[in-house]
Amino acid sequence: MFYYINSVDLYGYSSFHPKNRDYRYFRPEGLLDNYLRGIMKPKGNITINGRSYPFFAGQTILDVAQANSLDIPTLCYLAGAVSNGGCGVCVVEVNGGEELVRACETLAETWMIVRTESPKVVKARKEAVRKMLNTGNHNCAVCGTRDASWTDFQLGAQKSDDTTDLCPVWGDCRLQDLAFKYQVQGENTPSDTEYPKDLANPFFVRDYSRCIKCGRCEAACNEVQVNLAIDWDRNDKDASYPLANDLCVYCGECVQACPVGALVEKDVHYSLRPWEVDRKVRTTCSYCGVGCQLELHVRGNKIVKVNGVEGVAPNYGSLCVKGRFGYHFVGHPDRIQTPLIKENGKFREASWDEALDLVAKKFSQIKETHGGDTMGVLTSARISNEENYLAQKFARAVLKTNNVDHCARL
C-alpha cells in the first residue's frame, strides 16, 4: 500500500493551524482517513464527561466528541467548511472555567476536562436558542405564550408566508429540535417586519423570514462549492440577509445546509412534510462521471427530493443542479410504457411476448442469411455495468460479432 505512505508525505499533515484545519483528515468514513488514523499517533488524551479519549493534532473538541459518538449539539457548524458562524450552541465547559468555549472551533488539548451538559452549558444554550427563535417568523409550536402578541405574531407570519400553514419545514428543523430539547420558547418578537424573499428561481424558495443568520449557506456556497454567490459577512452582525448574487448556479448546496425553513426546495415547499417521505434510498447519480452519492427521498412511487449523501466520497454531500434537481424524468408521463412495433410507418403497442419474439426472429434471420458481422449493438454509458456486460456478451456470444460499441466518444 505504497501509495498511502506517499500520500502522507505529501500532505504534510503536521502543519495544522486551528482556523485552517484541514477537514479532509477527519471525515469520519473516508478510506484514507482510516488509514491515516491507523498510522498517525494520537497527540494525547482529553477528558470529556469523565472519560478519557485519544485525539489527534488538529482535532477540535467537537471532532473528538463526534468520533466517539458523544452528542454536542451544533447549529452553524458545517462539516467541510473552515469557519463557523458563532451560533453558540456547541459551547462546553472546560476545567470548570467561567467562560464557556465553542467545541466546534476549539482545539482539543491534553489538559482539558470537558463537560458537555453542565448547568452552565445548558443555560448558555437556552439563551443562544432563544435569541435565534426571536429573529424571525418561527411560527412552530415552540414559539411564545398564548396571548395577544402570539396571535399578532402568527397572523404576521401567515401574511408573510401567504398561507395559513405552519413553517414549511415543521418537523425537520434543527432549531425546532434544539428548542424542544432545551425547552425554550420564543417571545413572539421577530427582529424585522419585512424580509427579503426570492421566489423567482425555479428550484428553491429563499425566504429570509426564517433565516437565523447562521452562515451555513454562505460557508456551503463560498467554502465548499466555491461558487462565491453569497456576498455576506457572517461575522458582521448588522449585515442584512445572506442573499445570493447572479453567480448562483443553483447547486442547492445552501439548501441542504440550511438548518431551518429559510431555504426550501420548491417541490416540497408546503406540499410535503418530512414525515410524509416513505423511504430514503442511497444510489449513484446517473448524469456525469463524477458518480455523486445521492439520497433519493421517495413518497409512494415518486421521487420528491434529492440530497447528497454526507460523509462519503466522492461528493461528501455536495451535488450539482442536475443531480439535485434533475430527477423529474424518472416518473415522467412521456416515458415509454409498453413495447412498440412499427407497422406501415406507425407505432402500435405490442405485448412483450410479441415484441421479443419478433426481435429474436429477425435477428436470427439476418444472422443466418448475412452473418453476425452485418449486425451491430450499441450499448450505453448510461446503463449499469451488469447491463453493459450482458449487451456485449449478447453481441459476442449470441450474434457472434464484435460490432459492439457505445456512444461515449460522441
Add this chain to the structure above:
Amino acid sequence: MTNPIGDLEKADVILITGSNTSENHPVLSTYAKRAVKRNNAKIIVVDPRQIPMTKLAAKWLRQNLGTDVAWINGLMHVIIKENLYAKEYVEARTEGFEDLKAAVEKFTPEYVEEITGIPANDIVETARIFANAKAASICYAMGITQHICGTDNVKSLANLSMLCGNLGIPGGGVNPLRGQNNVQGACDMGGLPNVFPAYQPVTNPEALARMEMEWGVNGMSGNLGLPVTVMLPMAHEGKIKAMYIIGENPLVSDADLNHAEQCLEHLEFLVVQDIFLTETAAKADVVLPSACFAEKEGTFSNTERKVQRVRKAVEAPGECKQDWEIISEIATRMGYEMKYENPEQIFEEIARVTPSYGGISYKRIEQDGLHWPCPATNHPGTPILHAAQFTRGKGLFHAIDFIPPAEQPDDEYPLYLTTGRVIYHYHTGTMTMKSDGLNVAAPECFVEIAPEDAQALGISDGEKVRITSRRGEITAKARVIDMTGPGTVFLPFHYAEAAANKLTNSALDPVAKIPEFKVCAVRLAKAA
C-alpha cells in the same frame, strides 16, 4: 482517471484543458476550486472559451481551435530547455526521452505563438509554473479528445505529465473526465469493438478461448469489430443490416447528423431500447421500454474507476423492464440461454471473467465503492494508478508532431464553430429537459458570438441567427458575449430542434475513431 477525485485538492498546480469543468463536472470542480481557495494551488486553464474556471485561474491561455499538440510541445520545449524536468523520474521510469526532446525542439515559444495564438511569454511562464509544482494534475475532457488528432493530444498530455514526474503520485496524474455516468463501466465491461471485459483484446486467441469457455459457446469472432462511427456509414452502404441500440441517442449526439439519420433509415431492422421515445427510437422498427437508474439495482463505475452501487428507489412505470432482463430474454429466445435471478448474479459472473473487478462484490461496496484494479477479495482497491510502475514497465514518451484541424475557415465559411454543454442540461437533453426548472434556467439553443464578430455581421444580442456549415444549417438565438474570442462561435449540443451536430464534421481520429466535434467552419447570418 489515474488519480482519485479527492486528489485534486492535493495538487499545487491543476492544468485544465478541453474541459468546462465547473459546468460539466460541477462537483469535481469544487475540489479544484477548494485547492485554490485553501491551499493556494494554481489553476492553469487552456481553453478557447472563457469558461467559468478562468475566474479562479492563475493563468488562462486561449489557443486557436485544434492546436493543442503545439502548445503542449511548446511547454515541454521550455521545460527541457530550462532544465526544469524531473530528471531522476525520467531516468528511472521512462524511455524515449531523446525522441521527445528532438520532436519538441522546433516548438519554440515563438513558433508556438504563431500556430496557437498564445503569446510566447505566456508559454514560458506557464511552463515554469507547471514544472515547478510539487504535484501537478492534468484534467481534460472532450475538448481534447474530439479532434482528428485526439489521440495525439492525449499522448502529449501524458508526455507532459511524465516529463515533470507527475504520473503515479498523489495530486498528480492525467485525468480524463468522463462525460457520462458510466462510460468507464461501459468500457471496462467490453462495450467496445476491440476488447472483451477488462480490455482483453478480442484478437488474442487465448482470451477468445477463455471467453468461449466461460460463456459456453463456439465460433465467436476473433476479428476486430466496428466502432459506432464506422458502423453508421456501413449501414448506409448496406453492409450493416440490423442494429440493437440500447439507451443511446446517436441522432442528436453524432457528428454530421443529417448523414447519421440516413444511415439508420437504410437499416433493414432497428431495435431501440430506451426510457423515452428519442429521435433515434422514432426510427426503430421495434422499441423496447426499459427502466431508468432509479428503478434498478446494479453498479456504475465513475470517472475515477470507482465501482459504486445503484439502488432501486421506485417501480418502473407501465410494463417497462430492466435492460438486463430484456437482453436475457432476447438471447434466450434466440437459443442461447441467459438466466439470472438478479443483477448481483450478473456481477458475480463479471468478477469471475474480469480480473480487475475480481475482488469486488456487492457486499464489499455496500457502504463505499472500490477503485479497480481490485484483483482479490482482500485487495483494498487502487485509487492511484501507476504508483510504482507503468502497466508496460517503463513509461514511453511519444514524439508527436502538430497537424492542423481537418476543416479550416475560408471565404465561404469564415468562422470556427466549437460545441459543448451548459450546466443545466445533460447530453442530448432527454432526461434534463423533463425537469421544468432546468428548462426555465436554460430554455433554448443559443450561439455565443464575440462582440467584434456580431458587430461586423450586424447581429445584436437575442436575435435569431442562421448558422450554416458544409453539412447543414440551424437557427439559434445570438448571445453576444466575449466567451470564445473573435473568429469563433460556440453552440451547446443538447437541443434536438437546433442540433449543433447537424453542422459538425465527422472526420475521425484515425486511432480512437472520435469525430472532430470541436472544430468546424461555419458562416453566420441574421435569420430572415
